[in-house]
Amino acid sequence: MPWPSPPVVATGFPGAVAPVRVGRQGIYDRRRTLVAYELLFRNHGGASADLAEGAEQDHATSQVISATFGDFGVGQIAGDKPLFINLTRGFFTGELPIPFPPHQVVLELLENVEVDEEVMAGLRRLKDQGYRIAVDDFIGEPGRLPALGLADYVKIDVAAAGDAFDEVLALAREHSRDALVVVERIEDDALFARCLAAGADLFQGYGLQRPVTLEAVSLTPSQLVCLQLVRALTGTDVPIREIEDLVASDPALSLRVLKTVVSAATGTKNEITSLRQAIVMLGPQQLCSWVVLMLLGGVTGVDTESLTMVLARAAACARLAPAVADLAYTVGLLSGVASVLGMPEADLVDTTGVAGTVREALVQRHGPAGAALRAVLAYEEDEPCAITGTGHAVYEVSRAYLAALSDAMLTVGAVAGDS
Missing domain, CATH: 1.10.3210.10 (Hypothetical protein af1432)
Known part of the structure; x- marks a missing residue:
């Protein structure tokens, strides 16, 4: 019988091969030893994403999670170190699923998430499930103080805190005695030394490591x-x-x-x-x-x-x-x-x-x-x-x-x- 002609095998996948990007920045201890990473969303066309409220933030957060665990593999990004991931309100209230186990992630509560009873209930539920919580960009807001009681980490933006940094740090210690304090926006050695002397535990910023963008091709x-x-x-x-x-x-x-x-x-x-x-x-x-x-x-x-x-x-x-x-x-x-x-x-x-x-x-x-x-x-x-x-x-x-x-x-x- 005649040899059937095989189909042409495509070498490309136009419209369905998409570059997947995540940003990664190191978090360091008092001896400048790398101890964790924060995952950052990256747009395909630029170095960073300016995120809007609501659905657009949920979209970006979903891309970070999906890319990290689905396209790269967590080991390729962070080895065995903890991963800090920014989550929007829906992930804390249970409206959106958190599809990974708690052993290697730290869930960051963004500064624009209102800490109401629904969010507090979600935080308690996640803590009961074994997840670690970080309160992100804390600068002393009274409305966010209840969340500090459930936090494993409190992140302080030293630039946003300004002259009130020492007071913000003291407030974080008062309301979250067992939490580690992470100072963000460490831009140089002098600022690292100042925050170290103030008693901060962990440090993050361009003075320690600039964000690294990782890219992979994904179907x-x-x-x-x-x-x-x-x-x-x-x-x-x-x-x-x-x-x-x-x-x-x-x-x-x-x-x-x-x-x-x-x-x-x-x-x-x-x-x-x-x-x-x-x-x-x-x-x-x-x-x-x-x-x-x-x-x-x-x-x-x-x-x-x-x-x-x-x-x-x-x-x-x-x-x-x-x-x-x-x-x-x-x-x-x-x-x-x-x-x-x-x-x-x-x-x-x-x-x-x-x-x-x-x-x-x-x-x-x-x-x-x-x-x-x-x-x-x-x-x-x-x-x-x-x-x-x-x-x-x-x-x-x-x-x-x-x-x-x-x-x-x-x-x-x-x-x-x-x-």
Whole structure:
């Protein structure tokens, strides 16, 4: 029979590959030893973001959280050091989800958040859950004093406090005896020495470290899939297979799920070998939280040709290795994402932190999943001789790929048609 022409494999993802930026600035102790980082939102076109009230701040905060735990991986940004993250009112009152565990984050209560009973109740709830709280930019406002009683850190802007700095520091000590005082806007050695003599505990500012902007390329999950997931995850008795199918239908979302489990999961030594395992470990509530944040972060755009290629490659690998179908799907998925991003597969595996079995199959092409990937890639490159070297028949691979391509086109058509 004639050799079927393989589809053209896209090398770019116009409209759906977005640069993700976060800023990072160090926080230092009295000996000028780096002890923590603060995460800062960065616009793509500039060094910093001037944030408006309400929805725009929620949007920026969601991008910081999503990028930190989904695109970079917390270890790439901060190692094992605490991360201070600015949160807006909705995160403290429970209107917006906090989708990460408390062990490595400090939640900063911004200066423009009114400390009312609703916020105080949220602070108590978060403290009970094990989160650490920082009251940001405190300059002695009476209305913020109740929050100091629950604070683990009190941050004082030395420039804003001005001549009243010593009084503000004394007020912070009086109302939050166990909290560490962090002085911000340390611009030079003289100001560091002054605040050190005043008794401050931690220090942050350009005189110690200028903010560093980190940038990575990220696939943006489609809003339609995110909305479908929210509906499914908030329903009752939704089969795990339905959740898995929805996540698997969007390569970017699949990649974020894999990264998020590695970055945010605590207390587990299990290696991640499949998308299903990652979804189960993340759990429906945590997954729903991330999907909500992705929607808030303004995720948009799907390039149908590239998306079809990624999904077809993943599904074809699964069809060719039915004994390890979950592993093979994940390997094919990551291979396709690497092609779209123009990133070496080994680097992509490092950023996701998936198991050694995934690396062996994806990078070294070992095992049934690795052989399936080699066969699928050879099919895409129109190299029938290379296919036979994988142990698979040309006809078998062609049939598997065309079936996978048909399913992928239906999935992409549904997404593109409704988005």
